Amino acid sequence: MVAIIFGVSFHEQKLVKKALESFYGLGPQTSARILAKHCIHPRTKIGSLPPKTITALTAELSTMTIESDARRIVQENIKRLRDMGTYRGRRHAMGLPVRGQRTKNQIETAKKLNKVERMA
Amino acid sequence: MSAPNCLRCLVRPSAAFRLSAPPSTSTLTPATPLTAATQIAAFSTTRATAARAQSPQTPQATVKGHVRKGKRLTLKGKKTKTIDHGKSPLPGERKAYRKRIILSNDNAIPVPWLTDLTAPGLADPANVGKVLALPPMTQDQLRASEAFKPTQCWGMFRQPAVLVRKETVDLTNRMQEAAAARKVLRMVLTGNKITGKSLMLLQAMTHAFLNEWVVIHLPEAQDLTTAVTEYAPLSDTNPVQYSQPVYALKLLHAIRQANADVLAKTLTVSEHSELPQSLPAGSPLLAIANQAKEVDSAWLIFQALWNELMAPAPYRPPILLSLDGLAHIMRVSDYRSPSFDPIHSFDLALVRLFTDALGGAIKFPAGGAVLGATSRNNNPRSASMELALAQREAEQQQGVEVPQKDPFFRGYDERIEAVLKSVQVLRVGGVDRREARALLEYWAASGMLRTVVDEKVVAEKWTLAGGGVPYQRH
Known part of the structure; x- marks a missing residue:
């Protein structure tokens, strides 16, 4: 299964934190805060995120100055x-x-x- | 002087030899067309030889057609090594192997005098210093609630057995007294490394299972607080508490598997329409636990089950609520709230349930026990817990000065102190000589110890083992 966050597809085994940090201008501090905001624990993998959270993450990223x-x-x-x-x-x-x-x-x-x- | 061997026989197949050699194969296989290869392949039938013989004068060309003599130069770091390591294990296979629990060993010698534990067995003072076997039914229940640990050496013996110690009988008697008076025994097991705190917890659980209690065991407190499992805020709580649905589902499965008989006998007192399948009053509690299939509804079902267990009713079983690795919940957890503040462990709903029970805020209808065992492995420092346990221990003894707070230290936590204000502390120490003798005799009978067990050997091993702490490492 592949999930698409902010137009980029990630493998289901990838850590959500690492997936977020793959965007230019988004580092460990910001990614930790985004995870906390959506109540995602730091070791969550992409595959275990519900579709609702993935949409919310994409919406969140689209408001930020990244990439x-x-x-x-x-x-x-x-x-x-x-x-x-x-x-x-x-x-x-x-x-x-x-x-x-x-x-x-x-x-x-x-x-x-x-x-x-x-x-x- | 003539040579002992025919010189022609030692000559390698060459062009000269080929010309002079008689075409012997042609007579044997007249149907096949005569080629150079078949002529030469008189003594060796391998293809390589045949191929070489086909063009004996031209050295082998590489793929590019370039002929190169001598050793091939391989640059550092450019080697393409293809070492076959065999099939690599599948994801999760290594961990499963590392964490597997083996409870019996067919190569171990069966101990003829070993008897199974009975319901009052662990509370009987006559059994102190005896090794007794865990009945198969209880083994399954203990395994379901993850009471056995991979570090314990169950796999060396034919059948899992435990040594009944003074502390065991003391603990189980206190549990029985509490249940008889419909009160809750609130106790923390502490002691040095490898003194058997987790094993004492296992014995308490065994006693509870044998006496038809409901056992809810949290096998590793660190699974709850080190931010490795899903969490979600609970909507109707202020200050906000967090549920851990995936862990709750796992716990519900363990509860259902370990306590199926007792839960089937216990009936609900109220109707449950909030569950995925609504249940009328008077249905067995097992029906609630059986509904735990989805992560989304796990916390709801756990709450319904817990509320039913807490409801006053004609028949309610005593409850044992136990947790291993107490220090992990006596600290601020690794979780973060949506506003990025660290979440205190006590704000996690499942931990809150345990600490409320340990602090005395929850009364069980039929009594029971709340046991927490400290751990000395991978143990976070919790100054408040250490101080509180030292204080409670000093208060239990006569004429011992109660330690006080360090006035220059800021790391104390009032919430932890409040929980541990009135708990009992049971210090688990090394085994005494009589218990050591029972252990050595059991090991000798199982074939683990190859010597005659007498007073001298017992004294020697007991002393070398640092006064009865088995396998103590320094």
């Missing part, structure tokens, strides 16, 4: 720094560490993430 909304906020913040011509904006654009780290080695994460159009 593309959350990504856009991050991108806008970086773009603002870039447009202002700040050092942080420039470092983002160059794909280099932003917060004063040394760049001799170990900058893979910065290379991967720091872009003006940041996706992850």
Whole structure:
């Protein structure tokens, strides 16, 4: 059985908490609060949720700034720094560490993430 | 000097040999067309040899057609190991194996002098220091209520048997007195690790089953409070309480299976139209328990059953309500309310039922007992419970100073103190020498102990076992 939450299908053996945390911009704190709000215990799996709760979760998620909304906020913040011509904006654009780290080695994460159009 | 063997016989099949070898097979199988393979396959009929012989000069080409000599280079981490570990167990199979309960062992020697427990057996002071067997019917009831634990060594003996201890007789006598006076014995069993608190609980349950009590046993308190089972707020409660429907359903099944006979004899006093199938007054309580099939209605059915057991009526059986791992309910649970506040264990309806009974707020119509056993394994610290139990224990003894609260510690909980304000405490200690002797004799008769049991051996084993605490580990 597969349940669809917020347009994404999850396997019935997946923990509800992990399923919620798979959305961008929704972390452990928020997911714990959502679970508590709907009286779902932390070890519930998707398969044991009644359809009513799944609908309620989807409704709940649709009111939150997650996924593309959350990504856009991050991108806008970086773009603002870039447009202002700040050092942080420039470092983002160059794909280099932003917060004063040394760049001799170990900058893979910065290379991967720091872009003006940041996706992850 | 000539060679002892014919040199031609030692020569491997080669092109030269093939040319010189006589086509012997052709005479044997004239119907088959003569090919190079059939000619060569005079001594070895394997396909590999035949294949090699078919093109003896060209080395084997790889799939890509590239011929490569020497050992093949395998880069680190790129090996594709396909080790066959056999069939892996199905989901849940490992746990079922780990948690299985084996109650008999056909390889163990049957003990000829072992007798079955009778209804008054566990309350008889003459039985102290005797090992008595659990009757098969009671075994089923105990198994249904999950009184046996996987850590206990029942599987080493032919038949499950228990040692009657001084504490057992003391406990069962107090239970009987309470039931006779239609009162409730409220008691906490405590003691060091591996002293037999859970086993004492099992003996109390055995006594209750043999004397036709209704036994409601919560085998692991941690299942209720560590947020591993479904919970839902109860609508008509203030402050809000939470039901645990899945656990309630499991409990109802256990109650029904373990107490079927007693419940069939007990009749309802009021009509139950709120149940999935409405029941008229005067129907057996078993009919209520039998309705427990769906999670949605489990808590409703449990409440109906409990209310009927509590109703004053001409015939009501005494009730034993027991719980193992008391510290787990004497704390704030891992559940969260919809407003993300931690839920106190006492706000879980099933726990509330037990603590109300333990605190003396519920009177059973025919009396009975509420027993809680502490555990020393995976035990959360509950300062209030530890202090309250120490206080009650000191109050029971003469001339012992009652411990007081630490004025600089904030972690006490008034709700817990209120529940444990007037309970009795039974400390379970190590077995004494007489009981140790009975145990050793039983083990020797079962083939577990290969020595003659005499005073010297008993004294030695008893002393080495830290004064009668079996298998005590330091």
